[in-house]
Amino acid sequence: xxxxxxxxxxxxxxxxxxxxxxxxxxxxxxxxxxxxxxxxxxxxxxxxxxxxxxxxxxxxxxxxxxxxxxxxxxxxxxxxxxxxxxxxxxxxxxxxxxxxxxxxxxxxxxxxxxxxxxxxxxxxxxxxxxxxxxxxxxxxxxxxxxxxxxxxxxxx
Amino acid sequence: xxxxxxxxxxxxxxxxxxxxxxxxxxxxxxxxxxxxxxxxxxxxxxxxxxxxxxxxxxxxxxxxxxxxxxxxxxxxxxxxxxxxxxxxxxxxxxxxxxxxxxxxxxxxxxxxxxxxxxxxxxxxxxxxxxxxxxxxxxxxxxxxxxxxxxxxxxxxxxxxxxxxxxxxxxxxxxxxxxxxxxxxxxxxxxxxxxxxxxxxxxxxxxxxxxxxxxxxxxxxxxxxxxxxxxxxxxxxxxxxxxxxxxxxxxxxxxxxxxxxxxxxxxxxxxxxxxxxxxxxxxxxxxxxxxxxxxxxxxxxxxxxxxxxxxxxxxxxxxxxxxxxxxxxxxxxxxxxxxxxxxxxxxxxxxxxxxxxxxxxxxxxxxxxxxxxxxxxxxxxxxxxxxxxxxxxxxxxxxxxxxxxxxxxxxxxxxxxxxxxxxxxxxxxxxxxxxxxxxxxxxxxxxxxxxxxxxxxxxxxxxxxxxxxxxxxxxxxxxxxxxxxxxxxxxxxxxxxxxxxxxxxxxx
Numbered sequence: 001x002x003x004x005x006x007x008x009x010x011x012x013x014x015x016x017x018x019x020x021x022x023x024x025x026x027x028x029x030x031x032x033x034x035x036x037x038x039x040x041x042x043x044x045x046x047x048x049x050x051x052x053x054x055x056x057x058x059x060x061x062x063x064x065x066x067x068x069x070x071x072x073x074x075x076x077x078x079x080x081x082x083x084x085x086x087x088x089x090x091x092x093x094x095x096x097x098x099x100x101x102x103x104x105x106x107x108x109x110x111x112x113x114x115x116x117x118x119x120x121x122x123x124x125x126x127x128x129x130x131x132x133x134x135x136x137x138x139x140x141x142x143x144x145x146x147x148x149x150x151x152x153x154x155x156x
Numbered sequence: 157x158x159x160x161x162x163x164x165x166x167x168x169x170x171x172x173x174x175x176x177x178x179x180x181x182x183x184x185x186x187x188x189x190x191x192x193x194x195x196x197x198x199x200x201x202x203x204x205x206x207x208x209x210x211x212x213x214x215x216x217x218x219x220x221x222x223x224x225x226x227x228x229x230x231x232x233x234x235x236x237x238x239x240x241x242x243x244x245x246x247x248x249x250x251x252x253x254x255x256x257x258x259x260x261x262x263x264x265x266x267x268x269x270x271x272x273x274x275x276x277x278x279x280x281x282x283x284x285x286x287x288x289x290x291x292x293x294x295x296x297x298x299x300x301x302x303x304x305x306x307x308x309x310x311x312x313x314x315x316x317x318x319x320x321x322x323x324x325x326x327x328x329x330x331x332x333x334x335x336x337x338x339x340x341x342x343x344x345x346x347x348x349x350x351x352x353x354x355x356x357x358x359x360x361x362x363x364x365x366x367x368x369x370x371x372x373x374x375x376x377x378x379x380x381x382x383x384x385x386x387x388x389x390x391x392x393x394x395x396x397x398x399x400x401x402x403x404x405x406x407x408x409x410x411x412x413x414x415x416x417x418x419x420x421x422x423x424x425x426x427x428x429x430x431x432x433x434x435x436x437x438x439x440x441x442x443x444x445x446x447x448x449x450x451x452x453x454x455x456x457x458x459x460x461x462x463x464x465x466x467x468x469x470x471x472x473x474x475x476x477x478x479x480x481x482x483x484x485x486x487x488x489x490x491x492x493x494x495x496x497x498x499x500x501x502x503x504x505x506x507x508x509x510x511x512x513x514x515x516x517x518x519x520x521x522x523x524x525x526x527x528x529x530x531x532x533x534x535x536x537x538x539x540x541x542x543x544x545x546x547x548x549x550x551x552x553x554x555x556x557x558x559x560x561x562x563x564x565x566x567x568x569x570x571x572x573x574x575x576x577x578x579x580x581x582x583x584x585x586x587x588x589x590x591x592x593x594x595x596x597x598x599x600x601x602x603x604x605x606x607x608x609x610x611x612x613x614x615x616x617x618x619x620x621x622x623x624x625x626x627x628x629x630x631x632x633x634x635x636x637x638x639x640x641x642x643x644x645x646x647x648x649x650x651x652x653x654x655x656x657x658x659x660x661x662x663x
């Protein structure tokens with residue numbers, strides 16, 4: 001299985017909708033990734049399934065926040081300075097990928113995702129408070145996941 | 157799972173639809189001629205809209221009149237519940253409604269979603285009608301006598317929508333009109349009528365009684381019939397100043413109708429020497445080029461003010477602002493609004509593009525310096541160029557030049573010089589319009605002076621687009637507004653109701 005966290009983006013872009021779409025796709029892909037891990041590695045099944053569920057909630061949170069906040073009156077359409085290609089993660093789960101390697105891949109994904117949400121929060125600070133706040137919340141969740149993954153790795 | 161598939165969002169309209177009128181709770185085919193509604197980015201026909209007849213407008217007025225007595229007796233809370241259901245349905249269909257706006261108007265998907273949100277906000281505010289419509293009272297105005305005021309609906313209202321905000325603008329009025337117990341007839345712009353058809357579908361689903369909310373498509377015949385109809389109590393109009401002032405306002409005066417006529421604009425944005433330049437330029441980009449410059453709140457004239465600077469300092473400041481503005485404008489990505497990376501869409505149609513080009517040519521002819529020529533069309537994606545322009549910037553524009561004076565309604569910025577704040581305010585006042593004006597500054601003194609003196613209905617302080625939220629009135633002065641009360645919020649509640657005074661004494 002091949003997984004690209006956030007997948008390929010050919011050109012830099014600055015619209016709010018692109019950033020939101022990126023986040024939505026990131027959460028969709030993350031959910032799929034953790035579902036796959038849950039199927040493969042029974043040791044971490046519960047945690048992986050909980051991450052998958054959380055990603056679905058993250059997506060809902062981001063979409064809802066955007067839709068409830070965006071307004072033609074605000075400078076919501078031009079968020080500059082985020083190069084989304086920096087947050088792409090290429091993860092390849094092979095047939096024989098070990099549990100520990102899978103955990104390392106997941107940690108890498110979480111770190112990139114955390115950075116994306118933190119940077120997005122910073123760049124959107126001038127918009128209505130709900131937008132950076134939602135990004136920060138998801139960044140924190142991603143950071144927590146990384147800690148949990150680290151514990152799993154250390155427990156092997 | 158690549159972004160290649162995701163960048164261009166799916167179009168919700170696959171085949172051209174034929175639009176019907178919504179009269180008395182029924183979808184009625186018009187006898188009028190059908191004209192094409194064309195997606196200005198792809199140039200594909202996405203709908204056919206009828207140019208309805210006077211008889212069809214009369215039928216809608218009859219339906220509204222018939223529905224009025226029962227609707228006005230419906231408790232305000234029950235009317236509010238219809239609006240709650242409408243809001244919920246709009247939320248459920250948020251994305252579809254937004255994409256339709258992009259298809260029928262050309263704006264970017266971010267702008268369409270913003271428009272949907274702003275429209276829904278008006279429905280939300282109107283759901284507060286049990287509180288908003290309350291009158292007031294005073295006991296013992298004389299011995300044993302009490303006096304109170306009731307706000308009562310009037311009957312049937314007409315709403316005439318513009319092309320630039322096909323979803324939102326009729327909602328500046330419609331929710332308040334029906335919440336207060338009136339019945340309405342909306343005439344959407346024939347250029348982009350699909351949004352109002354979709355809203356009417358949701359109105360039907362939300363369970364509004366037949367005849368409360370009607371939609372009659374068309375052009376001048378329908379507008380004319382609305383203005384002259386003796387059973388229409390008032391008109392809400394958003395559009396150009398010549399039509400608003402010379403046709404709608406005048407005819408409403410002759411026929412004794414209430415009127416809100418929100419019209420054209422030429423908005424000035426002042427940049428003071430102490431402005432936060434980075435934030436100012438970002439705000440200016442959405443102001444001048446958002447909605448492709450086709451909004452009455454768009455920035456038109458960028459005035460760089462040299463208050464407190466000597467000539468050398470002023471020239472340096474001026475160059476810094478202009479260069480930053482031009483650089484940002486030149487980076488704006490133009491294309492089909494359903495591409496999520498696009499920042500500016502096409503003009504609504506070819507004739508509007510030609511009109512804007514006419515202004516650009518006039519600017520050159522009158523001696524303005526063309527810094528960025530939007531006629532050199534560069535697009536993201538392979539789309540027909542028919543309606544597209546890129547951002548344009550003129551320098552050395554003076555207030556008496558055509559491009560500095562008249563409403564262009566397109567992505568053209570005119571940069572002007574002012575030695576000080578007084579001179580800049582004088583420039584604003586020398587223009588016949590008075591819709592919006594903004595100042596970018598860190599000085600409370602200058603900001604206060606600006607808001608106090610400037611004769612415009614919407615004032616921005618470090619704000620590029622001064623769009624009032626639904627719970628505030630949408631202001632406008634001079635040639636930008638004709639009427640007394642404005643759309644949205646409490647003023648709309650007053651517009652759609654008559655104050656009745658009761659004085660009572662019991663023996």
